Amino acid sequence: MSTAVATRSGARRIRLDVRLLVLALVMAGAVGYLMYTGLQGTAASYFVTVSELQARASEVDGRRVRVGGDVVTGSIVRGGPGEPIHFRIGDGTSELEVVYSGVLPDIFAEGRHVIVEGLYRNGQPVQADSVLTQCPSRFEAAPTASSS
Template sequence: MNSKNRRLFLIGSVVVVGGALLTLVFTSFTGALVYFYTPTEIKAKSSELTGHKVRIGGLVQEGSLVRETGNLKIRFLVADNVERLPVQYEGMTPDLFREGQGVIVEGTWRGGAEPFQAVTILAKHSEDYVPVKMSEEGIAKARESMLKTLQ
């Protein structure tokens, strides 16, 4: 490398590293790092978020999941401790997407009068790891910690 290239490389690397660090530190203080809203929050902020792309996270309400026959359309409720929100989605779901498990749905918020139309579904895993043999108590524990993260 000649000296001019070296200098460009030097300035480039410092700018990239500095930029990445600064962005991270500043977004840390703005709340932009919160990855999703809970159903309670989205209902409270409904009017200001209308028309915006949002992520909403919660538990897939037990017994609420309906799969249509003949296509990939599904309907379910996303719930936190207080609120529940009807969601529609069409497509493949991740393997951890199950009733009673955590989920994050992405889409445009339309005010909540109609079911939320999800474009993407992400399954959220809790921090609990339980062997197959002892699932019974494990399931209860996993649900508890998932609800805790949603507070």
């Protein structure tokens, strides 16, 4: 009889161990999936400069891009209500025309660093569907008065 009791208790232990192993694998898989999707979002936050984009123009033609640069002074052309806004961004070496139909961030201005996302076609303006503006630092040095 003691052999039958030992066999039943051993079978229960194996079933319990298998259940714990399956539960641990499911949890590890869930954590791995969350880490993978989190890293995908992080990788998407990178952007290229205008010069880098133009150097790879043939590779990215007809694809979505994320490009950053400074809004070129004097390039902002605001249309009427419902019309797109045209502006150029540059990186000191190259410039790129952008067309955007959405609402611009409040701090959008000439000289401000922006990141635009949208469709790139070689020789045409980027059809942006997103414009992100870098927030100015609150801790900039106050301008000094020059004495004459």
